[in-house]
Structure formats: structure tokens, C-alpha cells
Amino acid sequence: xxxxxxxxxxxxxxxxxxxxxxxxxxxxxxxxxxxxxxxxxxxxxxxxxxxxxxxxxxxxxxxxxxxxxxxxxxxxxxxxxxxxxxxxxxxxxxxxxxxxxxxxxxxxxxxxxxxxxxxxxxxxxxxxxxxxxxxxxxxxxxxxxxxxxxxxxxxxxxxxxxxxxxxxxxxxxxxxxxxxxxxxxxxxxxxxxxxxxxxxxxxxxxxxxxxxxxxxxxxxxxxxxxxxxxxxxxxxxxxxxxxxxxxxxxxxxxxxxxxxxxxxxxxxxxxxxxxxxxxxxxxxxxxxxxxxxxxxxxxxxxxxxxxxxxxxxxxxxxxxxxxxxxxxxxxxxxxxxxxxxxxxxxxxxxxxxxxxxxxxxxxxxxxxxxxxxxxxxxxxxxxxxxxxxxxxxxxxxxxxxxxxxxxxxxxxxxxxxxxxxxxxxxxxx
Amino acid sequence: xxxxxxxxxxxxxxxxxxxxxxxxxxxxxxxxxxxxxxxxxxxxxxxxxxxxxxxxxxxxxxxxxxxxxxxxxxxxxxxxxxxxxxxxxxxxxxxxxxxxxxxxxxxxxxxxxxxxxxxxxxxxxxxxxxxxxxxxxxxxxxxxxxxxxxxxxxxxxxxxxxxxxxxxxxxxxxxxxxxxxxxxxxxxxxxxxxxxxxxxxxxxxxxxxxxxxxxxxxxxxxxxxxxxxxxxxxxxxxxxxxxxxxxxxxxxxxxxxxxxxxxxxxxxxxxxxxxxxxxxxxxxxxxxxxxxxx
Numbered sequence: 001x002x003x004x005x006x007x008x009x010x011x012x013x014x015x016x017x018x019x020x021x022x023x024x025x026x027x028x029x030x031x032x033x034x035x036x037x038x039x040x041x042x043x044x045x046x047x048x049x050x051x052x053x054x055x056x057x058x059x060x061x062x063x064x065x066x067x068x069x070x071x072x073x074x075x076x077x078x079x080x081x082x083x084x085x086x087x088x089x090x091x092x093x094x095x096x097x098x099x100x101x102x103x104x105x106x107x108x109x110x111x112x113x114x115x116x117x118x119x120x121x122x123x124x125x126x127x128x129x130x131x132x133x134x135x136x137x138x139x140x141x142x143x144x145x146x147x148x149x150x151x152x153x154x155x156x157x158x159x160x161x162x163x164x165x166x167x168x169x170x171x172x173x174x175x176x177x178x179x180x181x182x183x184x185x186x187x188x189x190x191x192x193x194x195x196x197x198x199x200x201x202x203x204x205x206x207x208x209x210x211x212x213x214x215x216x217x218x219x220x221x222x223x224x225x226x227x228x229x230x231x232x233x234x235x236x237x238x239x240x241x242x243x244x245x246x247x248x249x250x251x252x253x254x255x256x257x258x259x260x261x262x263x264x265x266x267x268x269x270x271x272x273x274x275x276x277x278x279x280x281x282x283x284x285x286x287x288x289x290x291x292x293x294x295x296x297x298x299x300x301x302x303x304x305x306x307x308x309x310x311x312x313x314x315x316x317x318x319x320x321x322x323x324x325x326x327x328x329x330x331x332x333x334x335x336x337x338x339x340x341x342x343x344x345x346x347x348x349x350x351x352x353x354x355x356x357x358x359x360x361x362x363x364x365x366x367x368x369x370x371x372x373x374x375x376x377x378x379x380x381x382x383x384x385x386x387x388x389x390x391x392x393x394x395x396x397x398x399x400x401x402x403x404x405x406x407x408x409x410x411x412x413x414x415x416x417x418x419x420x421x422x423x424x425x426x427x428x429x
Numbered sequence: 430x431x432x433x434x435x436x437x438x439x440x441x442x443x444x445x446x447x448x449x450x451x452x453x454x455x456x457x458x459x460x461x462x463x464x465x466x467x468x469x470x471x472x473x474x475x476x477x478x479x480x481x482x483x484x485x486x487x488x489x490x491x492x493x494x495x496x497x498x499x500x501x502x503x504x505x506x507x508x509x510x511x512x513x514x515x516x517x518x519x520x521x522x523x524x525x526x527x528x529x530x531x532x533x534x535x536x537x538x539x540x541x542x543x544x545x546x547x548x549x550x551x552x553x554x555x556x557x558x559x560x561x562x563x564x565x566x567x568x569x570x571x572x573x574x575x576x577x578x579x580x581x582x583x584x585x586x587x588x589x590x591x592x593x594x595x596x597x598x599x600x601x602x603x604x605x606x607x608x609x610x611x612x613x614x615x616x617x618x619x620x621x622x623x624x625x626x627x628x629x630x631x632x633x634x635x636x637x638x639x640x641x642x643x644x645x646x647x648x649x650x651x652x653x654x655x656x657x658x659x660x661x662x663x664x665x666x667x668x669x670x671x672x673x674x675x676x677x678x679x680x681x682x683x684x685x686x687x688x689x690x691x692x693x694x695x696x697x698x699x700x701x702x703x704x705x706x707x708x709x710x711x712x713x714x715x716x717x718x719x720x721x722x723x
Contacts (some may be wrong), residue, residue, distance in 0.1 A: 279695050296482075297479050
């Protein structure tokens with residue numbers, strides 16, 4: 001009795017110790033990782049300015065009004081890009097062109113490009129500059145210089161809530177911010193740019209629907225047509241890769257299943273092939289294949305196909321090992337030949353299992369296709385990496401991210417719908 | 430007699446109906462299969478068209494690159510052990526990224542999973558919104574989060590770790606909540622009757638029932654995360670993927686180092702794969718888990 005009590009007590013003590021040891025181990029490991037990943041140094045590396053640009057760009061855009069101080073020419077461009085430049089002599093309604101260019105930034109903030117460049121800041125006063133060879137020659141109102149003005153001999157920067165003015169010897173530039181994504185539907189070159197939806201609809205009914213669509217589709221800023229193609233390419237990679245892999249893996253899986261291939265060495269070989277295909281991994285397959293086929297959706301498809309042949313082969317052969325022998329016996333009792341036995345005795349049993357696995361992979365491969373596209377160059381993954389590398393088109397980055405999320409969710413819904421339909425419907429497709 | 434012929438007629442009718450039904454079903458299936466094959470074919474042609482190099486032109490060259498790598502690796506085979514040692518720390522970093530992401534993602538996923546399981550959730554009206562959050566976390570490819578974070582936080586393991594952890598929360602949160610649904614509620618009732626609070630009920634009533642399944646799923650996720658971590662390294666997030674890209678962009682002359690990295694990566698993936706499959710088998714006592722897609 002005492003020994004039993006002692007055993008119980010010591011058993012509980014050991015259990016309590018392990019219960020305590022596990023969280024401790026995890027904590028220890030996380031502490032190690034904390035220093036191995038140099039988390040304390042993170043504060044130096046964080047780029048707050050980048051974060052601000054990123055967030056601001058996702059919901060607003062800026063229009064640049066730039067004057068060359070030497071010849072007086074004024075240029076207005078959205079985001080400062082050539083694609084968003086206003087044609088000569090035209091301007092948005094808050095810029096008055098003329099001998100003096102008057103830029104109304106709203107709420108009483110007015111910048112004038114004339115003989116001098118002036119900025120009237122309500123509640124502060126008039127900032128006057130006379131840019132030229134001698135420098136910017138800024139004259140500020142009396143009093144201490146506020147922190148939102150940065151003035152030196154050759155450069156003046158005024159940043160207010162309404163916008164930003166930068167004056168150097170050769171250039172004066174104003175940024176005005178506005179909410180939304182700029183020129184999302186039509187660029188400035190398009191005649192439909194400043195029409196209302198009602199006007200566009202009436203134009204569309206009077207026979208201009210094709211022109212309207214082509215102006216939207218070929219929008220140089222957002223490239224809707226290219227984006228749509230990129231999405232199609234991504235889905236294509238997932239589709240070809242997943243179903244190609246399933247078609248190749250099915251016959252190979254018979255070789256790897258114990259009950260269909262009694263020959264041990266053959267089974268061993270098939271299984272090692274699957275392990276190899278899976279172990280090499282999509283990343284390496286992508287690199288190897290892009291050397292042979294070049295970048296594009298085909299390379300991505302084959303990379304997915306090879307990796308998934310390994311995964312499917314393993315899963316299918318496990319499913320085949322679990323089939324019910326009785327149904328096969330029943331079919332062979334009617335005098336069925338081997339092919340017929342497989343067709344009517346085996347395939348109907350494993351179809352639901354295989355289909356549901358293949359359809360699960362279709363969704364996850366849409367994500368893989370995005371990643372592979374980013375590495376090998378193809379599909380929406382490529383467009384995303386390109387937009388991120390330029391480090392200024394963040395509104396496009398957020399647009400692509402939204403599209404990717406919607407695409408993956410749509411594929412998820414679609415594969416779930418198909419799974420229910422095919423498996424519940426009981427069709428022996 | 431008249432009765433009998435009547436039955437005969439009915440049987441014939443039934444047989445005719447059955448045959449017609451079977452035939453129409455077979456035709457439908459044939460059409461579906463033809464449609465599917467046509468889609469595959471058209472898809473292949475489109476993909477081939479939009480690829481930089483064609484399939485049939487590229488096919489003969491498919492072994493060129495592996496041959497280059499292998500021949501360089503063979504020529505300078507004596508350097509291979511040195512390379513393996515040189516890149517081992519990067520491999521550790523890749524594995525660390527995956528491990529930390531799985532741990533943190535798994536712990537957060539565990540808590541969220543308890544909040545989104547019907548019958549266990551303390552705030553039932555949060556179930557729907559939280560599930561949508563999990564859906565979105567699962568839908569975002571890791572590379573998207575990683576690239577944005579690299580821009581904000583600079584290169585290194587942290588962006589990759591956060592990106593993978595977020596995805597892991599989405600994936601494990603869903604799987605864990607499916608496991609929770611099968612947990613028996615009786616221990617919970619017992620605990621409630623003695624006045625246990627919600628955290629106590631979860632910790633003492635649910636977790637012990639589901640822990641083996643949790644662990645098993647987490648191991649599977651760890652396997653998937655190692656692959657993801659290698660890929661994210663390739664786009665600039667540190668670890669062995671980063672070294673691989675550097676040796677690859679260098680091109681010929683560093684292929685022996687690339688071969689060493691390939692080897693390390695391959696061996697790690699296979700080792701983790703095998704190890705986790707053994708452990709998972711023991712955890713679930715041979716019971717099969719529903720297969721998880723990556």
C-alpha cells in the first residue's frame with residue numbers, strides 16, 4: 001500500500017515537473033530566437049518614413065505641380081508620372097494657369113508661382129521666395145521659424161496639412177494630396193476622364209461602349225488588361241499543375257501500393273521517387289526548370305506538377321492500400337478482366353478521397369503559384385514584386401494584394417462547391 | 430394472366446428507363462471528361478505561349494543545369510564538406526524561422542480556435558467575424574506579407590517569421606477548431622459544476638483531450654513552414670534561401686556551392702518529413718488524420 005501511494009505521488013510529481021518544463025523550454029527557445037533574430041536591433045532598422053508612405057499611398061494620391069524656375073514652364077502630373085501628366089494648357093480646377101500660376105490647396109492655403117514664389121499660410125503669414133542664382137532667398141514672416149518649415153540658402157520646404165511646397169534654385173514644386181486611387185478607371189488622355197457615370201452610361205448606349213471599355217482596359221496607369229491576364233496565368237499554373245500531377249500520380253500510386261504491387265523492389269522505387277519529388281521542393285524545381293524553359297506560367301505549372309506528383313503519389317497509394325477487397329472480388333466474379341476490375345472495383349471507391357484531396361490542393365496551389373510567379377516571373381506574383389521593388393506604387397501593391405486575397409478565396413469557394421457537387425452527386429467521373 | 434403481362438410491361442419500362450438513365454449519365458460523364466481534357470490542353474497551349482521559352486524547345490535542355498551543377502560539384506568535390514559547414518548556420522536560421530513561426534502561430538491559433546468553436550466560445554457572436562479573419566489570414570500568400578515587411582523592417586529573419594506565423598495562425602486556427610468540435614463536453618460540465626472559470630475549463634477540460642491531435646497538426650505545419658521559410662529567403666528574408674539566390678545569381682563558378690545548399694535543403698526537408706511522420710504516427714496511435722493541404 002505504501003509503495004502504491006509513493007508511486008502515485010512520485011508519478012504526479014513527475015507529471016507536474018514535465019508540465020512545468022514544457023512551457024519553460026518553449027520560453028527558453030523563444031528567448032534564444034529573440035537574440036538570434038536580433039529583435040533588439042529592430043528599432044534601428046524599422047523605417048517609419050516607409051511605413052508612413054505605405055499607409056498614405058494606399059488611400060490617397062498626390063498631384064505634383066512643378067515649375068522650372070529658369071524658363072518658367074509649368075507641368076502638372078499625378079504622382080509625378082509621365083503617364084499621369086496633364087496635357088499642355090489643361091489643369092485641374094484648383095490650379096489657375098496664366099501669367100502667374102495660382103495653386104489653391106484648399107482651406108485658404110494658396111501658392112503662387114509668379115516673379116516670386118509665394119505661399120500664403122492662413123494663421124501664419126506670407127512666405128515669399130525669389131529663387132535664382134543667388135539661392136532661394138526666402139523671406140519668412142517675423143517670429144521664430146516653425147518646425148514645419150525647413151529653410152536653408154538653397155532649399156525651402158514647407159509641409160502643411162494642405163500640401164507641400166519645395167523650392168530650390170531651379171525648381172519649385174507643390175504636392176497636393178487627395179483621397180482615393182488616382183485615374184483608376186480612365187487616364188487623363190481618355191475623353192471619358194472627367195465625365196460622370198451618367199454621362200459615360202449615356203455615351204455607352206450611343207455606341208461608344210467599345211471605346212469606353214478599351215480606354216478602361218488599356219489604362220496605362222493601372223493596366224487592368226495586364227492584371228487580368230496575370231490573374232489568369234496564376235490560376236492556370238495552379239490548374240495545370242494540380243490536375244497534371246493528379247493524372248501522373250494515379251498510375252504511379254498503384255505501383256507504390258502494397259496490395260496492387262506485390263513486387264517489393266518496384267514498390268520501394270516508386271515510393272523513393274515520390275519522396276524525391278517532394279523533398280526537392282517547389283523552390284528548387286522552379287530554379288531548375290526556369291533555366292530550361294525561361295520565366296513564365298509554364299515553368300510554374302511544371303514546378304507545381306512535379307512537387308505535387310510526389311505528394312499525390314504518397315496520398316493516393318495510402319488511399320489505395322485502404323480499399324475494400326470485397327468490391328474487387330465482386331467485380332471479378334462477373335468475369336471482369338484486370339482493367340475492368342480496376343475501373344469498376346477500385347476507382348469508384350477511391351474517387352471521393354482523391355477528388356477531395358486534389359481540390360484542396362487546387363486552392364493551396366493558387367497561393368503557391370503566386371509565390372512561384374514572384375520567383376520565376378509570371379502571373380500576379382511578378383506584378384506584385386515589380387510594384388514593390390519600385391517602392392512608390394503602393395496603391396498598386398494594395399490593389400494587387402486585394403486581388404490576390406479575393407482570387408484565393410474565390411478558388412477556395414469554387415473548389416469547395418465542386419467537391420460537394422462531385423462527391424455528393426456520386427457521379428463516377 | 431392479364432395481371433402478369435401488366436407487370437411484364439412495367440418491368441420493361443423500368444429497364445428502359447434505367448438504361449436511358451445510365452446512358453445519359455455516361456454521355457454526361459464523357460462530355461465532362463472531354464471538356465476537362467480540352468481545358469487542360471488549351472491551358473497547356475496558353476501557358477506555353479506566354480512562357481519565355483517553349484516547352485518543346487526547352488525539354489532537351491532540362492538536364493543542362495543539373496548537369497552543370499553536378500559536374501562542378503564533382504570537380505570540386507573535396508570542397509563540399511567545407512561548404513556544408515559554411516552554410517550550416519544559414520540552414521539553422523531557416524529552421525529557426527519555421528520553428529518560431531510555428532510555435533507563435535500555433536499558440537495564437539490555439540487561443541483563437543477556442544474562440545471560434547461552437548459550444549466552447551465564451552462570446553458566441555464573435556465566432557463569425559473571427560472565422561472570416563482566419564480565412565483572410567489563410568488566403569494571403571506569405572510572400573506578400575514578407576515583401577511588405579522587408580520594405581518596412583529591412584531584410585532578415587523577422588519579416589519572414591511574422592509572415593509565416595500569420596499564415597500559421599489562419600491554418601492551425603481552423604484545423605484546431607475542427608479538432609475542438611470533436612472534444613467531449615462532459616469534462617467541461619464537470620469542471621463548470623465545481624465553479625471553474627472559462628480559462629480553467631479550457632486548460633483542464635479541452636486541452637488534454639485534443640493535445641495529441643494539436644501536436645500532430647503543428648508538426649505537419651512545421652514541415653510546410655520549413656519549405657516556406659526557404660522560399661522567403663530567396664526573396665530576401667535571410668536564411669539558406671538567401672544564400673541560394675546569391676550563389677545562383679553568381680552563375681557558373683559557384684554552382685558547387687549551390688549544390689551544397691541544394692543538398693542541405695533536400696536532406697533537411699526529407700529528415701523533418703520522416704521524423705514528423707514517425708512522431709505523428711505515435712501521437713495518434715496509428716489513427717489517420719485528415720490530410721492537410723499546405
